Amino acid sequence: MKIPLARPDLSQLEKEYVLDAVQSTWISSTGKYVTQFEDKFAELCGTRTSIGVCNGTVALHLALMALDVRPGDEVLVPSLTYIATANAVRYVGAEPVFVDVDANTWCMDPTLLEDKITRRTKGIIAVHLYGHPADMDAINYVAxxxxxxVVEDAAESHTALYKGRPTGSLSPIACFSFYGNKIFTSGEGGAITLSDPHLELRARTLRGQGVDLNRRYFFPVTGYNFRLTNVACALLCAQLERRDELINKRRHIYSVFQELLKDIPGIQFQPVADWAVPAPWLFSVLVSEEVFGKSRDKLISDLEEQGIETRPFFLPLHTLPPFREESRKRKEHLPITMSLAKSGINLPTYTQMTDDDIGRVVDMIKKARI
Ligand SMILES: Cc1ncc(COP(=O)(O)O)c(C=O)c1O
Structure with missing residues (x-):
């Protein structure tokens, strides 16, 4: 029996809502589930509104366009994140400038921002990596x-809290993904959350082909079709209605992993800042090769052989072909990012996981040491 890294949790409620959307024939991007989802998601994130878009990458692209980011601008981003964070910066012709992360949060280190700011710097994308919020007060202060x-990339941090406030409400625009491996999913999907009416107008206009929202078929700007369908929103409405159940099951998995892994030498848990309530997305640990006795990559392949799917941490973006030349010119030196990327591993985390499944993963990790 294989244990996958992630698996969506789709109940009878999701089926009912999707069937309802299909039977209503409202399967494009208008319909009651679109408005319901946008209202509910904004409420969950503590913002005035939210705007559904077709995926998290598009959410970032839309946020940067709404903020009028332009060719030649520089945007500070962490290097330890998914490629979409930096790709979106390139879509608007700007250049990502990479900042190292803090070993205590695995998120952008606010104390390193000042050194990276030039006359061209226009903004910061703070990523709440693997569910843990970035230190937003410190980042917002420098900004x-x-x-x-400041834009939050909250793709992985659904429901996480920073000093009691939800991620998504900590910057003028935040971006979410609802990809199949996320806590709340519609297969593909995304949203931005925001409260400023001017930014909302720009973002809604750009999302819908640039149409004037008060004048049909009049297009004052060049826009995009970034809309999310009513069917996807039906799925999301059900997922949000079940949020306590989904979150509690994941929290349980986290606590069982913590209990069973705590005495294994060379396994270090994701640190949690005292101001953070992280989202239980993918249970993540660091493997110290010297203490554990085996490299992270060897552990991944051993687990794979036993049918257990895991994932290495993201490769540092500044080392990847689209960005490495620029980063070399800038003499980027990001030691914490490099060290985490080399030793980090995401373990299987999905609501249908039983305690036995978790036990099996941990047993295999223990066996791999021998
Ligand atoms: C940090 C981060 N940003 C952006 C994205 C992009 O989202 P999507 O895959 O929905 O385009 C993802 C993940 O998938 C992510 O993990």
Whole structure:
């Protein structure tokens, strides 16, 4: 029996809502589930509104366009994140400038931002990596001093709290993904959350082909079709209605992993800042090769052989072909990112996992040491 890394949790409620959307024939991007989802998601994130889009990458692209990011601008981003964070910066012709992460949060280190700011720097994308919020007060403070905008990449942090406030409400625009491996999913899907009416108008206009929202078939700007369907929103409405159940099951998995893994030498848990309530997305650990006795990559392949799917941490973006030349010119030196990327591993985390499944994963990790 294989244990996958992730698996969507789709109940009778999701089926009912999707069937209802299909039977209504409202399967494109208008319909009651679209408005219901946008209202509910904004409520969950503590913002005035949210705008559904077709995926998380598009959410980032839309956020940057709404903020009028332009060719030649520089945007500070962590290097330890999914490629979409930096790709979106390139879509608007701007350049990502990579910042190292803090070993205590695995997120962007706010104390390193100032050194990276130039006359071209226009903004910061803070990523809440593997469910843990970035230190937003410190990031917003630096941004405020230098007149920069801030965007949260909250793709992986559904329901996480920063000093009691939900991620998604900690910057003028935040971006979410509802890809199949996320806590709340519609297969493909995304959203931005925001409260500023001016930014909302720009984002809604750009999302819908640039159409004037008060004048049909009049297009004042070049826009995009970034819309999310009513069928996807039906799925998301059900997922949000079940949020306590989905989150509690994942929290249980986290606590069982913590209990069973705590005495294994060379396995270090994701740190949690005292101001953070992370989202239980993928249970993540660091493997110290010297203490554990085996490299992270060898552990991954051993688990794979036993039918257990895991994932290495993201490769540092500044080392990847689209970005490495620029980063070399800038002499990027990101030691914490490099070290985490080399030793980090995401373990299987999905609501249908039983305690026995978790036990099997842990047993295999223990066996791999021998
Ligand atoms: C941090 C981060 N940003 C952006 C994205 C992009 O989202 P999507 O895959 O929905 O385009 C993802 C994940 O999938 C992500 O993990």
């Amino acid at each position: 405020g001093v230098h007149g920069l905008w």
